[in-house]
Amino acid sequence: MTRIFVAGFQHETNTFAPSKADWSAFEAATGFAAYARGDAMLEQLGTGDLPIGGFVREAGRRGWQLLPSLWAGATPSAQVTQAAFERIRRELIEDLQAAVRMGPVDAVYLDLHGAAVAEHVDDCEGELLAEVRQRVGATCPIVASLDLHANVSHRMLGQANALVAYRTYPHIDTAGTGERAARWLARLLGGERWHSAMQRLPFLLPLNAQCTFAEPAAGLYRLLSDLEAQHGVHLSFCMGFPASDISDCAASVTGHGADAETVQIAVRALADAATQQRSAWRLDLMPPALAVEQAAVAIGAGASPVVIADTQDNPGAGGDSNTTGMLHALLAAGAGQRWPGGVALALLWDPVAARQAHDLGVGAEAAFSLGRPVVCFDGRLSDAAWQGQARVVALHDGRVQLDGPMRGSGHTQLGPCARLDVQGVQVLVSSLKCQVLDLALLQFLGIEPGEMALIVVKSSVHFRAAFLPVAKTVLVAQAHGPMAANPADLPWTRLPEQRARTP
Numbered sequence: 001m002t003r004i005f006v007a008g009f010q011h012e013t014n015t016f017a018p019s020k021a022d023w024s025a026f027e028a029a030t031g032f033a034a035y036a037r038g039d040a041m042l043e044q045l046g047t048g049d050l051p052i053g054g055f056v057r058e059a060g061r062r063g064w065q066l067l068p069s070l071w072a073g074a075t076p077s078a079q080v081t082q083a084a085f086e087r088i089r090r091e092l093i094e095d096l097q098a099a100v101r102m103g104p105v106d107a108v109y110l111d112l113h114g115a116a117v118a119e120h121v122d123d124c125e126g127e128l129l130a131e132v133r134q135r136v137g138a139t140c141p142i143v144a145s146l147d148l149h150a151n152v153s154h155r156m157l158g159q160a161n162a163l164v165a166y167r168t169y170p171h172i173d174t175a176g177t178g179e180r181a182a183r184w185l186a187r188l189l190g191g192e193r194w195h196s197a198m199q200r201l202p203f204l205l206p207l208n209a210q211c212t213f214a215e216p217a218a219g220l221y222r223l224l225s226d227l228e229a230q231h232g233v234h235l236s237f238c239m240g241f242p243a244s245d246i247s248d249c250a251a252s253v254t255g256h257g258a259d260a261e262t263v264q265i266a267v268r269a270l271a272d273a274a275t276q277q278r279s280a281w282r283l284d285l286m287p288p289a290l291a292v293e294q295a296a297v298a299i300g301a302g303a304s305p306v307v308i309a310d311t312q313d314n315p316g317a318g319g320d321s322n323t324t325g326m327l328h329a330l331l332a333a334g335a336g337q338r339w340p341g342g343v344a345l346a347l348l349w350d351p352v353a354a355r356q357a358h359d360l361g362v363g364a365e366a367a368f369s370l371g372r373p374v375v376c377f378d379g380r381l382s383d384a385a386w387q388g389q390a391r392v393v394a395l396h397d398g399r400v401q402l403d404g405p406m407r408g409s410g411h412t413q414l415g416p417c418a419r420l421d422v423q424g425v426q427v428l429v430s431s432l433k434c435q436v437l438d439l440a441l442l443q444f445l446g447i448e449p450g451e452m453a454l455i456v457v458k459s460s461v462h463f464r465a466a467f468l469p470v471a472k473t474v475l476v477a478q479a480h481g482p483m484a485a486n487p488a489d490l491p492w493t494r495l496p497e498q499r500a501r502t503p
């Protein structure tokens with residue numbers, strides 16, 4: 001029986017963000033499933049939407065025996081602490097050594113993100129792949145799936161036989177990517193041997209420009225499929241995570257195939273096409289007040305609900321989801337009075353306010369302080385906390401069943417949550433950070449997105465998968481926050497000089 005060692009490690013590191021990922025971040029089940037090891041890992045993740053879920057199901061169809069190690073994922077933030085990464089590395093290697101002692105390991109599959117940075121290691125995935133390679137030997141196939149935001153290193157490419165990345169942002173093909181990784185692994189197990197190639201783009205790609213529902217990304221992924229069919233190769237276009245101050249921070253095209261020259265040709269064709277569309281990657285971002293003004297125009301024209309992405313406080317990119325720039329802008333524009341009952345902001349991470357609301361009970365009115373100023377990438381503080389009278393409209397324990405296109409079968413645990421009425425604006429506060437990537441994350445506190453005039457979400461792009469069928473207008477606001485929408489705004493120190501910070 002074919003024996004496959006499987007493990008997962010996912011963290012997207014924004015080295016400019018305010019909070020690091022310690023061990024407790026991997027134990028929390030907010031953005032990802034909680035840390036799991038051994039059979040519990042397969043039970044917890046084998047039926048889910050993450051790449052490992054897709055891989056496990058495809059492996060089952062192929063009759064492979066899986067040797068489960070661990071799965072550790074945490075919400076994006078600043079660096080993974082040294083202690084947390086070393087624990088993950090140690091446990092994974094212990095499990096691999098135990099598996100090798102029990103019998104031959106025929107192949108390895110790792111469910112990786114590709115943009116993890118630890119306090120003491122710039123290239124966590126390259127490090128893990130190298131450690132695994134050292135123990136399984138040069139001929140054992142190693143395949144890793146990657147997030148589309150991976151900053152792929154030469155070391156990663158050199159240690160794995162194949163890197164298989166998502167092709168959608170919002171990421172709605174995560175399980176499918178795990179299945180694809182299994183299919184390519186089957187070819188390696190069948191004796192195929194491949195050459196690999198990589199070409200980086202000469203500039204960083206802003207997150208908001210990476211959405212695959214729009215050009216230029218949509219067309220480039222169509223080209224990717226065409227090139228694969230034409231050349232018989234596998235290609236990945238990782239658009240990169242452009243807030244990581246490491247030398248490997250870059251968008252890249254990687255490829256694998258039987259003929260070295262053919263792989264090179266296909267990789268170059270896609271990378272050159274992405275590079276040539278340079279101006280198409282540039283952004284149109286609005287200050288908060290202008291975004292609310294534009295929303296008013298759209299609502300007046302019947303093009304509502306309007307969704308405003310508060311992109312620079314996206315917890316999916318290292319924000320803490322607690323800045324108040326958009327809340328102040330809504331209140332300054334009198335949004336709660338202009339569209340009574342029709343304005344919501346979600347999710348503001350404020351455990352103190354959530355606790356206070358639970359202590360007060362539904363219907364109570366009291367003085368609240370919401371959000372807080374955080375140190376941003378430019379060294380300045382974000383907007384002040386909002387302070388004033390608010391009414392508790394609804395309470396929830398924070399266990400939310402998701403049903404959107406991104407985490408169709410998942411649930412999230414946000415701790416005590418509350419809906420507060422702040423001068424007519426419905427502010428949803430949570431005790432743990434979570435990106436608003438599912439309509440359920442409004443519905444659980446009684447907000448029906450389709451019936452709203454204006455919704456502010458702390459997200460960059462992922463919200464679009466669930467909200468585009470509902471929203472008639474989407475705007476992107478640049479309120480002061482820790483995640484720079486424009487990579488050029490960041491104080492880079494280690495980006496290679498030839499790589500431009502912006503398209």
Ligand SMILES: [Zn+2]
Pocket residue numbers: 147148149171
């Ligand atoms: Zn991603």
